[in-house]
Amino acid sequence: MFNIYIKFLFVLFVSFISLANTTVYAKGNNSLVDVRIWPSTESTRTTIETTKEIKFTHEKVGKKINVKFNENLNIEKYIINLNNAVSNSDYIKKIEYSNKNKTLIYELRKDIEITIFNIEPIHKYKHRLVIDIKNNSTKKKIVKEKKKPYFIVGIDAGHGGEDPGAIGEMGTYEKDITLAMAKKLKEKIDKIDGFKGVLIRDGDYFISLYDRVEKAHKLKANILISIHADSAEYKYAEGSSVYILSESGASSASNKWLADKENLSDLIGGAKIPKKESYLKKILMDMVLTSNIKKSKKLAEKILVGIKENDNIEMHKNNIEDAGFVVLKSPKVPSVLIETAFISNKKEEKKLKDKKFQEQIVKAIVDGIKKYKEKEVDL
């Protein structure tokens, strides 16, 4: 097993090198590859993918944002799609492109926050310019909703937007499976008296791993469940695994590899690598994290029992595993990551798409959460 992972890391390394080479030798004009948009109620991301890095300036003029490029990117053919995507937005009114001024214009309905940054080529993507428009008013809404009569379960659907997660042989995207299961989990949780499920991601858009942790805090989640689907080079690998954050390093080389892979999400999905990293590193040093890992372990134990009690779900690993998943680094919300099944195994890819299997996994998780709440939590 260990050799396989070393080989994998090597392949990953080589692909990074070759990506680096293509950028060095890319000559000629910058050409447009694609323009994608990922709207949500909280923020809307526009990604402009090109063969070379885009140089830009931007300015806010009244209720408009002008993003001016150094060269004409011929974005106009995407404008209809972009506008269709934001037709229900309560903060973006219209998107236009001026060929003459080489400028992308966002007409706004209200005050927003804008972040623009470049991402180096990674994975299947070439150079990307990311324009994030954040709806400022949702922040206030989240704070208002913080009354706490419930046991709040933060539900994190892994990946999203530019980051598809693992992709199955039949073309199934991990990000779609995790979202479907997350929605089912919320539905089931909401039906239990005294419980409330809150979705960290409720559509096909990207949230950085750090922001997922922060959102769980803002939503006053009592626990955080991160849902994923596993993948491995060995195509018959199968079953579910339950993970918590490791106190120091991962419990095995394969877990380290898996955590690195899941943590790549921020690079593929396109996070602006924030100062928060050092902030989180400091938190890692803190004693509270150790105590939170203990609580996470209790939660993971109950979920593991829930899964084992269901005869239709195979276990990949019989015990709780630990690894350095960034999304589990909350200092106070007990957090568990579940690799529901292997999307890289064709048999399990079919299961992951099957509504009945999704229901079973969700039921097992809910059973575990209920037991944890009964035994471990005094509200």
Ligand SMILES: [Zn+2]
């Ligand atoms: Zn994943």
